[in-house]
Amino acid sequence: MLTGKQSWVFESKPIIRATGTIGGPFEAKGRLAEEFDLLHDNLWMGESSYEKAQTVLIEQACEQAIQKSGLNKEQIQFMLSGDLVNQLTPSTFAGRSLKIPYIGLFGACSTSMEGLAMAAYLVDSKGANHVVTVASSHNAATEKQFRYPTEYGGQKPPTSQWTVTAAGAAVVSTEGKGPRVTSATIGKIVDMGLSDPFNMGGAMAPAAVDTLEAHFNDTQTSPADYDLIVSGDLGEIGLAIAKDLCQQKGIQLKENQFKDCGLMIYREGQPVLAGASGPGCSAVVTYGHLLNRLKARDLNKILVIATGALLSPLSFQQKESIPCIAHAVSIEAAEVSL
Amino acid sequence: MLTGKQSWVFESKPIIRATGTIGGPFEAKGRLAEEFDLLHDNLWMGESSYEKAQTVLIEQACEQAIQKSGLNKEQIQFMLSGDLVNQLTPSTFAGRSLKIPYIGLFGACSTSMEGLAMAAYLVDSKGANHVVTVASSHNAATEKQFRYPTEYGGQKPPTSQWTVTAAGAAVVSTEGKGPRVTSATIGKIVDMGLSDPFNMGGAMAPAAVDTLEAHFNDTQTSPADYDLIVSGDLGEIGLAIAKDLCQQKGIQLKENQFKDCGLMIYREGQPVLAGASGPGCSAVVTYGHLLNRLKARDLNKILVIATGALLSPLSFQQKESIPCIAHAVSIEAAEVSL
Incomplete structure (x- = not known):
């Protein structure tokens, strides 16, 4: 609804x-x-x-x-x-x-x-x-x-x-046992004029924060309602920018409350530069690791904001900047085992 | 529902x-x-x-x-x-x-x-x-x-x-004035092994008929419930194959009941070979011409089955056949002007 x-x-x-x-x-x-x-x-x-x-x-x-x-x-x-x-x-x-x-x-x-x-x-x-x-x-x-x-x-x-x-x-x-999806926010396309396809985290950060803000406004929630907020694949640079933008917009995050799937999947020392990306990244981190933590009640309620850089090789060649988007979904641990 | x-x-x-x-x-x-x-x-x-x-x-x-x-x-x-x-x-x-x-x-x-x-x-x-x-x-x-x-x-x-x-x-x-959308059927991907990207109508015809059959079964309707059934862009060859397949499957169509957007948009003599195609084709024929006919009560109820050939230049180069899909939506003239 x-x-x-x-x-x-x-x-x-x-x-x-x-x-x-x-x-x-x-x-x-x-x-x-x-x-x-x-x-x-x-x-x-x-x-x-x-x-x-x-x-x-x-x-x-x-x-x-x-x-x-x-x-x-x-x-x-x-x-x-x-x-x-x-x-x-x-x-x-x-x-x-x-x-x-x-x-x-x-x-x-x-x-x-x-x-x-x-x-x-x-x-x-x-x-x-x-x-x-x-x-x-x-x-x-x-x-x-x-x-x-x-x-x-x-x-x-x-x-x-x-x-x-x-x-x-x-x-x-509709039935079964497992964590439950409680709400979702569909993002707008946000483009702050960045055009470097080797810095997509930076380009996507404003879209993530735009959706985060819309989510809290629409659902009348705040970061305090979530044990963990996880972006899709902002990587190191994008996550830092997103945290700064949150602060500027008065979205108050606790320490270690905002993490990124792109920084969770690999070990330190793997040569992944600013972190991981790709639609598969937030999918496996959410459906594997994060759901396991919800099932173990290590977490009770999370918000996953998957970010997307909607560029194409063609839009890059045509010297366009990178339009970005983010969609957020909240998931909570099952209240009762059915 | x-x-x-x-x-x-x-x-x-x-x-x-x-x-x-x-x-x-x-x-x-x-x-x-x-x-x-x-x-x-x-x-x-x-x-x-x-x-x-x-x-x-x-x-x-x-x-x-x-x-x-x-x-x-x-x-x-x-x-x-x-x-x-x-x-x-x-x-x-x-x-x-x-x-x-x-x-x-x-x-x-x-x-x-x-x-x-x-x-x-x-x-x-x-x-x-x-x-x-x-x-x-x-x-x-x-x-x-x-x-x-x-x-x-x-x-x-x-x-x-x-x-x-x-x-x-x-x-x-939810409100306003205009024709109304009454049902929809989401198609499966159907691939009969055709691999010629210059005959996509032929490749798509089985997907169109698969969705047509599913639509009639699911909604307990038959061709008699529609004044017109319009495929997206099968073109001349695809439409002929689709009509044959309908006959084989016992879907009884009246004469001139099954048409194709790809054969409606251009004039005879325009050099379009087997007809028109592209996502824009069924979109403008439906939202322009067909809705005008519904508004004029020249038609009362139609079923539009937009067909898609889900190939890519890459899948063609890799010698794959063409996976196809079709989605159907029924639209009727407004009962009352609100």
């Missing part, structure tokens, strides 16, 4: 009944390795192209989530999927093999929460009993498309981020 | 309160020229690239629709937009200037009805009072990205289709 200008409150609190998190070899060396369902030991996943490998990631994430949910594929009404590849090629081919009625979404790295918001919305408003939502990225497929093939060995500045190779899926249901 | 396996019935019958339809010079010579709000006399629309020209089409379509709705931009809760360009570049940049909370969709040429289905769903379930949904394409931007720059003068076989230069937008509302 619409709340305020651009938010929904989910009265039935749809349940994240099960998740599937699949990663690649670099993620296998990361800090959250033990919280993945499955980790591949190379980037090809037995396929002949990186894009086909990404399709495998999506299929496996959905299959894991559906299997763990105790449902069968035919009981899932809709699949919501998005990724960074042109025309959502990996999502499309995964949708073809999964044969679930399909809604394609594009929000760059914000796709994880765009999908979770829509999935929870559909379940809350009786448009579906069970929805699977999935977001993914593949490091080499992304580098090849947006920058240079990794084989070129191009150098990057320290402000750039490392695209995660991973897919994270969630089955959102 | 979920009906059957993959459909929604909209009990409140959301109202298409106003629309905006913008076209290019080729559309200005077409059969439906008089039903556009605005026609440009060249493909550049005053911009320095075709993609930026497409952004102008989207902005103008939304602005027209919002202005005609009597609402102001701040009253519109969400903008749903999609197009064919990589990373939805034109949609993103239009979303940036319109500043309406933004949900990016990708369904290739099915985006028009993916957007209308979601917009009507949000309005029906009280997730929004007013939503603007828009789909667009630009002939030269599409040719450049998917095939060859038009300046090369490449030859095409007679099975190929002509991408429409147009954007169609609709403001869908």
